[in-house]
Amino acid sequence: MKSLDGKVKKEKENGFASPPHMKSEPEDDFYHSPRQEKTLKRERDNDDDFDFKPKKIKTENDKKPKKRKPDEDVKPNKKTKTKKVADGKKRIKNEPEEKWKWWEEERYTDGVKWRFLEHKGPVFAPPYEPLPSHVKFYYDGKVMKLSPEAEEVATFFAKMLDHEYTTKDIFRKNFFKDWRKEMTSEEKAKLTDLKKCNFGEMAEYFKAQSEARKSKTKEEKLKIKEENERILQQYGFCIMDNHRERIANFRIEPPGLFRGRGDHPKMGMLKRRIRPQDIIINCSKDSKYPEPPPGTKWKEVRHDNKVTWLVSWTENIQGSIKYIMLNPSSRIKGEKDWQKYETARRLKKCVDRIRNQYREDWKSKEMRIRQRAVALYFIDKLALRAGNEKEEGETADTVGCCSVRVEHIKLYPENEGQEFVVEFDFLGKDSIRYYNKVPVEKRVFKNLQLFMENKEPDDDLFDRLNTSILNKHLQELMDGLTAKVFRTYNASITLQQQLKELTNGDDNIPAKILSYNRANRAVAILCNHQRAPPKTFEKSMQNLQTKIDAKRDQLSDAKRELKSSKADAKVRRDEKSKKTVETKKKAVQRIEEQLMKLEVQATDREENKQIALGTSKLNYLDPRISVAWCKKFGIPVEKIYNKTQREKFAWAIDMAEKDFEF
DNA sequence: TCCATCACTTAGAAGGATCACC
DNA sequence: GGTGATCCTTCTAAGTGATGGA
Numbered sequence: 001m002k003s004l005d006g007k008v009k010k011e012k013e014n015g016f017a018s019p020p021h022m023k024s025e026p027e028d029d030f031y032h033s034p035r036q037e038k039t040l041k042r043e044r045d046n047d048d049d050f051d052f053k054p055k056k057i058k059t060e061n062d063k064k065p066k067k068r069k070p071d072e073d074v075k076p077n078k079k080t081k082t083k084k085v086a087d088g089k090k091r092i093k094n095e096p097e098e099k100w101k102w103w104e105e106e107r108y109t110d111g112v113k114w115r116f117l118e119h120k121g122p123v124f125a126p127p128y129e130p131l132p133s134h135v136k137f138y139y140d141g142k143v144m145k146l147s148p149e150a151e152e153v154a155t156f157f158a159k160m161l162d163h164e165y166t167t168k169d170i171f172r173k174n175f176f177k178d179w180r181k182e183m184t185s186e187e188k189a190k191l192t193d194l195k196k197c198n199f200g201e202m203a204e205y206f207k208a209q210s211e212a213r214k215s216k217t218k219e220e221k222l223k224i225k226e227e228n229e230r231i232l233q234q235y236g237f238c239i240m241d242n243h244r245e246r247i248a249n250f251r252i253e254p255p256g257l258f259r260g261r262g263d264h265p266k267m268g269m270l271k272r273r274i275r276p277q278d279i280i281i282n283c284s285k286d287s288k289y290p291e292p293p294p295g296t297k298w299k300e301v302r303h304d305n306k307v308t309w310l311v312s313w314t315e316n317i318q319g320s321i322k323y324i325m326l327n328p329s330s331r332i333k334g335e336k337d338w339q340k341y342e343t344a345r346r347l348k349k350c351v352d353r354i355r356n357q358y359r360e361d362w363k364s365k366e367m368r369i370r371q372r373a374v375a376l377y378f379i380d381k382l383a384l385r386a387g388n389e390k391e392e393g394e395t396a397d398t399v400g401c402c403s404v405r406v407e408h409i410k411l412y413p414e415n416e417g418q419e420f421v422v423e424f425d426f427l428g429k430d431s432i433r434y435y436n437k438v439p440v441e442k443r444v445f446k447n448l449q450l451f452m453e454n455k456e457p458d459d460d461l462f463d464r465l466n467t468s469i470l471n472k473h474l475q476e477l478m479d480g481l482t483a484k485v486f487r488t489y490n491a492s493i494t495l496q497q498q499l500k501e502l503t504n505g506d507d508n509i510p511a512k513i514l515s516y517n518r519a520n521r522a523v524a525i526l527c528n529h530q531r532a533p534p535k536t537f538e539k540s541m542q543n544l545q546t547k548i549d550a551k552r553d554q555l556s557d558a559k560r561e562l563k564s565s566k567a568d569a570k571v572r573r574d575e576k577s578k579k580t581v582e583t584k585k586k587a588v589q590r591i592e593e594q595l596m597k598l599e600v601q602a603t604d605r606e607e608n609k610q611i612a613l614g615t616s617k618l619n620y621l622d623p624r625i626s627v628a629w630c631k632k633f634g635i636p637v638e639k640i641y642n643k644t645q646r647e648k649f650a651w652a653i654d655m656a657e658k659d660f661e662f
Numbered sequence: 663t664c665c666a667t668c669a670c671t672t673a674g675a676a677g678g679a680t681c682a683c684c
Numbered sequence: 685g686g687t688g689a690t691c692c693t694t695c696t697a698a699g700t701g702a703t704g705g706a
Contacts, residue, residue, distance in 0.1 A: 214678095253696065261674080261697065307669065315696095321668065322696085336670085385672095386700060395698075429699055430673055468664095471701070484671085484700060531674065540689065612674070614692095619672055642692065 100243055102331035103338065103651040113308050113332060117283045119238035119247070121290025121298075122311045122324055123231060125254035125273065128152045135205045138198035139191055149182045153270060156257045158202035165259060171268035175257055178270035238310060238326070239287075246327035247310065252279075258317045262396035262431025266317055278313045308332050318394065329647035338651055341622040343480045344489040345662060351489065354477050355380065362443040368464035372473055374447050375401050375462050379483050382436065383490050383526050385429060386467040386483035398427045401483070402467050407457035411448055420445035432530050491523045491620035496662045498522045499629050510597050512633055516626075516640060521607060523616045531612035544602050551595045558588045618645070623652035628660035 108114075130151060136143045137154060146154060157166065157175055165171045176194045183191065191197065216224075235250045255273040260266055276296035283289060285303045292298050299313075311324035326332050347354075358380075361373030378384050379401050387400020399408065408426035415421035418439045428434045440448075451461055467483065474481040498519035503512060534540070562584040569577040623641075627649070630637045637646065637653055646653060 249695075251695090259675090259697080264697090309669075312669095318697095320697095323669075325670080333671095340671090388700065390699095398698085400699085430697075432674080467701075482701065529673080534690090536689070543689085615673060644693070 099650065100331070101651075101654060102243075102334065103655065107335055111306050114240050114305050115284070116241050116287065117238060117305070117310065118287035119283060119290060119310050120235045121281060121292070122279065123235050123251045124276070124293065125252055131155070131202065131205065136201050138201075140193075140196040141198075144190070147184050147187060150179065150184070150187050152255075153179045153182045154197075154199060155202055155206070156255070156270075158199035159206050160257060161199055161203045165257075165267065168267065170263075170265060171257075174266060174268035175270070178268075182270070240326070240330070240332065243331065245330040245332075248325055248327045250324060252313070253315075253322065260396060262398065262427060264396045265393055266395075269317055272316050274313050280312045282307065282310055282312070327647075329644075329650065334648070334651050337648075340488060341492065341624070341662075343485055344492055344622070347478060347481060347485050347489045348493065348662070350478050351380075357477070359441075359443075362441075362447055368469070370447050371451060371462040371465045372470060374444055374451070375465055375470060376474075377440075377444060379486050380490070381440075382424075382438065383487050383528075384434075385487070386470065388467045396427070396431050398429060398431055400428060400467075402462055402465055402470060404461045405457065406452050406455045406459050406461055409448065409452075409461065411445065411452075413445075422448065428528065432528065434528050487527065488620055488622075491527055491616055492622040492625060492662050494523050494526055495519050495616075495621045496625045499625070503629070503633060505633065508593075508596075509635060509639070510601075512635055513639055514603065516629065516635075517613065518607070520613045520617060520621070521611055523621060524611045524613050527616055527620060529612045529615045530610055533609050537609060541602070541605065544598065544605065548595065548598045548602060551591065551598055555588070555591045555595055558584065558591050562588050618648070622662050623649035624656035624660045625662050627652050627656040628658050631656070631658035 128148065130148050137146055137151070138144065157179070160166050172194055180188055180191070236247050237244050238247055239245070252274045253271070256271050258264075258266055258269045258271050276292040277299050279292075279298050281290055281298050281301045282304055283301070284305065289301055290298075309323040309325050312321050314320070315322050328334070328337070354376075358373040358376045361369050362377075364370050364373065379386070385400035387403035389403060390398070399405065404424075404426060408424060410423040410425075412421040412423065413419065415423075415437070420442055421437055421439050422445070423435075423437045425433070425435050448461075451463075455461075455463075471482045474483065474485075499516065502515040502518055504515070507515070562581070565577065565580045565584045569581050626640050627637060629635070630640060641649060641653075
């Protein structure tokens with residue numbers, strides 16, 4: 001099977017224009033003036049302290065039109081203005097259309113995700129290329145020629161030889177078992193012990209290949225780049241309704257060895273190659289369907305416009321479905337994202353009521369209600385994930401709030417001068433450790449003691465609760481409320497409040513950005529977004545310190561020079577020496593600035609050693625807060641969001657003014 | 663009500679691209 | 685221009701939560 005048949009097919013017009021949407025403007029918008037909060041962990045907001053600001057009606061002269069709300073539940077939209085979506089006939093294709101402001105248009109309701117969808121299908125992994133004959137595999141010290149099927153799987157292992165994975169028993173066991181399935185019966189009979197396999201030459205070969213790729217000439221690299229660009233243009237976009245939209249992952253995952261996170265029982269298993277007959281295509285009936293590679297067929301072509309995916313297949317490790325979907329910059333993802341933050345803002349309006357309610361529920365006669373209330377308190381206070389049940393033995397043993405077990409918490413009536421301390425220690429999503437010691441309210445503490453009575457360490461702490469019960473309850477408290485909304489809400493409100501607290505209007509830009517990063521960091525800590533410290537961390541820190549020291553020396557030199565030039569000018573009293581003083585002054589200033597920049601950088605980096613800022617920035621922080629902050633303090637938005645992020649948050653950059661309140 | 667399935671969001675690692683410095 | 689550090693993009697695993705059928 002050819003992965004990408006070399007020829008570029010001329011793109012054909014589809015000649016279809018989906019029905020134009022009528023654009024409408026909502027009549028109003030809510031703004032909220034939140035209380036400032038002092039600490040990282042959130043306290044109460046007042047329920048009723050938001051005010052109402054009427055929406056402007058867009059006119060031709062308005063520079064910034066007020067946009068509609070993404071969240072239909074908030075209030076009905078009144079159509080104040082309609083705009084026809086251009087009927088996308090000939091102009092849609094290849095040239096990048098001018099930036100489309102989908103957020104100014106009306107959304108679909110009733111679960112329809114699109115009216116027209118056309119795409120080219122996925123790009124398959126390149127077929128296996130057998131190793132050159134000089135690259136040998138050895139078994140028990142002797143050369144052995146492998147069948148292509150067995151050889152391919154062997155190369156997967158060889159490519160990972162440097163990785164810790166290949167030293168793990170489970171990984172090796174799973175790999176060997178799956179590898180044997182690909183062997184001929186002769187190979188199977190002969191290769192019985194993984195320890196006797198020598199993949200060294202293969203590994204060397206791949207390393208050399210990778211080196212060769214790096215040391216290619218400029219021209220060669222450019223050629224590769226152009227080819228990638230060509231594939232991107234051909235397969236990396238679809239037409240959804242009237243717009244050419246970028247696809248996120250148009251390449252099918254290549255075969256390889258499964259790399260689970262943490263202690264995953266399936267690590268090392270063979271992830272099989274996906275073929276056209278595994279693929280389900282989703283597109284509209286009246287579109288030009290993607291062609292399967294010559295001589296092959298798709299599993300199915302369907303036309304389901306209640307879903308957003310273009311391509312799907314079932315993966316063989318967990319049996320789960322994988323999808324090809326659109327890029328975060330697309331309308332379909334952006335609308336959802338915007339809506340997510342609007343839901344979180346609605347929570348802000350009623351979070352006080354909800355908090356009062358769960359505090360009451362701590363006293364309930366019913367165990368299930370107490371458990372629900374304590375769990376919700378943790379989700380709110382500590383930004384824990386919901387914690388769905390998982391199938392035992394199928395995945396790594398990780399938990400979230402509802403699935404926390406007795407063994408994951410310790411209770412201290414008194415600890416380090418604080419009363420009622422709970423110590424959490426468990427593995428969360430991606431097997432990232434959650435460790436936290438927090439003082440809680442007495443009632444919570446007493447409840448926890450009660451929940452733990454007569455239980456074994458591996459019993460569920462909340463045995464009368466699961467995520468579905470919890471979410472059902474939340475749904476009753478607020479339309480659209482689920483456990484994860486609390487994470488979004490608490491992350492965003494924390495950012496907003498930390499920015500208020502930390503930003504000093506008189507600071508220069510690097511110092512303000514340090515403040516921003518610190519606010520961002522507070523959120524990342526709250527959400528427990530961690531990263532492995534970069535391998536080069538210590539060294540790069542040292543380098544930076546060396547630079548700082550050098551800069552300090554430079555500064556004292558410059559100061560000395562300034563001093564002597566001043567003395568000189570005093571004696572000479574001529575223009576030339578006055579000028580010299582000025583020049584020296586400027587030099588000192590410049591060096592001071594440079595020094596400060598370096599010091600700020602060092603602080604930022606040190607504080608960021610094990611913390612990942614990206615996840616919260618991308619998924620939890622209402623981008624309008626950051627945009628408003630940039631506008632308020634004259635920071636170019638490019639300093640906060642890179643190009644990709646600006647594309648994802650185009651809606652927020654366009655609509656948020658400096659007075660935006662989450 | 664329970665469970666499986668499906669769709670979609672959220673997550674950190676890896677590797678490539680770009681930048682800063684000498 | 686070379687090199688190492690840093691930034692950005694890609695990759696795909698691992699969550700959440702809705703839904704529908706038994």
